[in-house]
Amino acid sequence: PNRRYILAVEKGQSQDIYRAILTSLSGFGRGLTYVIYEREKSRPVPVRNPLVSTSLEREYISILTPETRKIKIYENVLNCDGTVPFFPSGYHSQPVKFPTRTDRGTIDAIPGEGCKLERSDANVQYILVNRAGNAIAEYTLKRGLAPQIEKIKLTTCPRGNKPEIEKEVEIIIRGLELVVTPQRKTIYAGENTTINIKFNEVDPGGQRYPVASREVEIAVTGLSDGTISPADKVTTDESGMAELNYMAGNQDRQIKITATFIPPGYPDKVKGEGIINVKKPEGDFTGTITYKRNVHWKDESK
DSSP: OOOOOOOOOOOOOOSOHHHHHHHHHHTOTTOHHHHHHHHHHHOOOSBSSOEEEEEESSSEEESSSTTTTEEEEEEEEEOTTSOOOOOSSSSOSOEEEEESBOSSEEEEEOTTSSOOEEEEOSSEEEEEOOTTSEEEEEEEEOSOOSOEEEEEEEEEOBSSSOOOEEEEEEEEEEEEEEEEEESOSEEETTOEEEEEEEEEEEOTTSOEEEOOSOEEEEEEESOSSOEEESOSEEEOOTTSEEEEEEEOOTTOOEEEEEEEEOOTTOSOOEEEEEEEEEEOOOSOOOSOOOOOOOOOHHHHHO
């Protein structure tokens, strides 16, 4: 947006350029420097040689709750002398251009922060700075479970024919994972084993953080006459762990344990799976084996 102003237009004539300049300057009784300063003070927008910085409300975004999927983005814009490019009334404060959407989320202006939304369309929006020089918007995560760094570009325009100033903020999204680990992946009928459920948040660098006190749904397939407990849901402890106990039945062959967590109000759900194979006991056999086969007499005589 154009923030240039015409202060005044005057017309004069002189044959001596030096005298014309001197005559013009003599009209500024308090000095030309003062006049320039007052003019700059009354017209703080667009910013001259601006000081621009960006920040985020907190370190990362978590998928776990609707509240932790939101984060505020700040771009602070000041003139080179530290003054704020803000007008108390009207839509003339310094604008900052934000995108309206990203690969995994949306960005919206926040009412009540003193930042006016100048205009917006399907792709970009212009948010005016408030009294502190901050243009503020809120990012909301909408989809996906993988860890990622969302890079968002913010732009503002300086005074004069200078290029726009671009700043990039990086939003860290922690992903979710459920790991289902049977202590024994192969057991015999009549034996039992423990199945560990581990619930983690994962940052883009691979660092894991336990998710405590969350209810995880359990589903088991392939179970015939064996037993598993708890059979429907577990709650993770402070280390993000929960346990199941499986007793293999004589008719079981292979069971699959699926753990599922659905973040409230979110379209995606995280799953983890584990498989246990069941064998019949090995050992000595006492009994009768009947063996039959059909052959041609000619072949058998050989």
